[in-house]
Amino acid sequence: MSLLKLQNVSTFYDKIQALRSVDVTVKEGTIVTILGANGAGKTTMMNTIAGLLKPKEGSIQYLGKDVTGLRPDQLLRKGLALVPEGRGILASMTVLENLEMGAYHRNDAEVNADLEKAMDRFPILRERQSQLGGTLSGGQQQMLAIARVIMSKPKLLLLDEPSMGLAPLIVADIFKIIKEINEAGTTVLLVEQNARQALKVADYGYVLETGKVVASGNAKELLQDDTIKKAYLGH
Amino acid sequence: MLIEQLINGLTLGSIYVVVALGYTLVFGVLNIVNMGHGEIFMFGAFMGVIVTNSLGLPLYVAFLVAIIVTGILGYFLERFALRPLRGKEGVSHLAPLISTIGVSIFLENAAHHFFGAGNQPFRTSFSELNITIGSTTVYYVQILIFVIAILLMFGLTFWLSKTKAGKALRASAENLAVASLLGVNTKRVITQTVIIASAMGGIAGILVGIAFNSVNPQMGLSFGLKGLAIIILGGLGNVRGAMAGGLILGLSETFLVAYGNSGYRDAIAFIAIIVILIVRPQGLFGTSTSKSKG
C-alpha cells in the first residue's frame, strides 16, 4: 500500500518553477531515496510534502487522503515529519528542550519514557542535555535532530541530506540509524548527495534533474545503471 | 536620599521593563517593531482612569478591564494590520512596520475622540499613603508598581522557560518554519504573543498612570520610544535584555534628575542607544551571529 503519493506536483518560487509535474510514490515500510545534483529540486520536494511550501498544481496523498495544502503542524499530527535541510536545531534552546519540542504535539504518558530512551540511544545528548543546541558540533546536532524527530513518533520520516557536512565515520553511523528507524516500522523518504550509501540502504530511488523525475527504480537496479553510475556515483 | 532615589529609580525602571517586554515579545516572533504598542499601552492607562475615577471601581477591576481591552486591541492589530501582510508575495518587509504606525495613529486619534486631548489625573485611594523608615519615604504606590512589575517579569520568565506554550513561543521566535515542523501552530502562537504583549502594555499603562498621576493620548509616543530604546539597549527580542535595559534606564534617569540636570532626563535613553550602537550594536544581551532569545 502506498503511504505517500505525489501526483503531477509543481512548486514555484514566485515565477521560478522548481518542481515540474513530479510523480513519486512511497510504499509503507520502505526506504525511498531522492537523488539529484545541487539545485535539482530535492529540498523543494521535501518542503512541499511537509507543508512548508504549497504546490501550485498537483496533489499529495498521504494515508490514502488528500493532504495538499495542509500546514506542517497538521501533517505532523498525522505522523508525517521532516528533518529539514540544515537540521533545524533550535540554537537558543537546550538539548533537552529541543528533545521536548519533538514531543510537542504529544499528550500521552510515555513522553518521559521516550525521552529517556532517546538519551539512552544517544548518550552524548544526555551528557549535553543542558547545553544550548547551537553549541553542539555538526554531528551532535544531526544526532539531536534525529532523536528529536523520533520523539514525534513519525509514520513517515522525511530526511533532507542528513549526512551533509559530516565526517565519513559519522555518516556511516547516520545510515545505520536510518536503517534502525526503518526496521522499527517507520517509512523513510531520504534526500542524499551520498548516492551510493543512500541506494545501499534504500529499497527504491528517484532521480531528479531540474525539477523533473528523470529516472526511478529499485535501488539495486539504480546502483547498476550506467548513466546513474556516471552522473551520481562518481565513475 | 540615596535610598529614596534608588527606590524611585527601581520603580521607574520596572515600569520601563514592562513596557519593553511588550515590544520584545512581538519582535521575537515577528521580527518587527510594533509601533502600535505605545498606543495600546495608552489605552490601558485610560481604562484605568475610567474604571477607577469615572466609575469609582477598585483598582483590580481596572487592571482586569485594561488587560481585556488591550488584549482585544492586540488581537485586532494582529488580525487586521499584520496577518494580511504575512507570507504574501511582493509585500515589502517594511509593510508591517508601516501598518503598525497606521494603527498607532488611529488609536491616538481614537483616544482624542473618546477621552479628550488633555491630561487626566489617575488617583487611587492610596495615592498619598506612605511609610517612612528613618529619613526614607516609600509610597505604597511604588511598592505596588514594583511588586506587579516583578511578578510579571518572573511570571513571564517562568512561562517562557517551563511551560509547553512558552517553549513553543521561543521555538517560533527562533525559527517559524522549524517550530511548525515540530507541530506548533505558529499562526496561533503569533496571535497569542501579540495579545499577551498588548495585555502587558495595558498593565504598564495603569502603572505609569498611577506613578505619574497623569494620563493623556500622547503618552504612548514618549513611553513607546523609551521602550524601543530599551530593547535596542538590551538586544532586540531578548527578554533578559529588556529587563536589564529597563532597570538601567530607570535608575540612570532618576539619578540624573536627582544629582544632575533634569533637563536632559529624556535624552538619556537616546544617548544610551547611540553609545550602544557604536560599542555593541547587538545590544547588551544580544548575540551578533543570530538573534538570541532569552
Ligand SMILES: Nc1ncnc2c1ncn2[C@@H]1O[C@H](COP(=O)(O)OP(=O)(O)OP(=O)(O)O)[C@@H](O)[C@H]1O
Ligand atoms: N527560496 C527560494 N527562492 C527562489 N528560488 C529558490 C528558493 N529555494 C530554492 N530555489 C531554487 O529552486 C531550485 C531547486 O532548489 P532546491 O533547494 O530544491 O535544490 P536541491 O536539490 O535541494 O539542492 P541542494 O542539493 O543544493 O540542496 C534551485 O534552482 C534554486 O535556486
Ligand SMILES: [Mg+2]
Ligand atoms: Mg537541498
